[in-house]
Amino acid sequence: MTSAKGLGNGTPIGLTIARPEIADSVKGPTISTFGGNPIAATAAKAVIDFIEERKLSINAAEVGAYLRDKLTDLQSKHPLIGDVRGMGLLQAIELVEDRRDKKPAAAQALAVMEAARENRILLGKGGLYGNVLRISPPLNIGKADVDEFARLLDASFVKAQSALAVA
Numbered sequence: 018m019t020s021a022k023g024l025g026n027g028t029p030i031g032l033t034i035a036r037p038e039i040a041d042s043v044k045g046p047t048i049s050t051f052g053g054n055p056i057a058a059t060a061a062k063a064v065i066d067f068i069e070e071r072k073l074s075i076n077a078a079e080v081g082a083y084l085r086d087k088l089t090d091l092q093s094k095h096p097l098i099g100d101v102r103g104m105g106l107l108q109a110i111e112l113v114e115d116r117r118d119k120k121p122a123a124a125q126a127l128a129v130m131e132a133a134r135e136n137r138i139l140l141g142k143g144g145l146y147g148n149v150l151r152i153s154p155p156l157n158i159g160k161a162d163v164d165e166f167a168r169l170l171d172a173s174f175v176k177a178q179s180a181l182a183v184a
Contacts, residue, residue, distance in 0.1 A: 089101055108152040138170060
């Protein structure tokens, strides 16, 4: 497992965790830009403590399932959504032109992202064809926040599809 960025809440740090037999199989010189930095390690420890004290992993599982249900509801409403997948709060929406042939909808993904930005939602984009919207809210998000997100994302799909129909 690897981690970075969020582990230090903005303080530069990285992490790699492996079983001993895996870690021991890596031979030769390695480099660790931030290895052994006591300030970054202290920041990471504070982040881990914060996550544990506030039970944010439980929140991620519970609210993540709620988010997934909302995204699945949007999939039933918008034919452009070919698949919803992910785990916990890290979710993805794959956009396709047709659900049968699964042709990637990259242009539509850009249109949805722009409409979402106008609705004050920031989404990531990925996938081999640039047609997958990435959703990664903060670990402390609540169900009311998810409701508002789903409402605005729905409006973004409607707006994007309207704009594409005119073009």
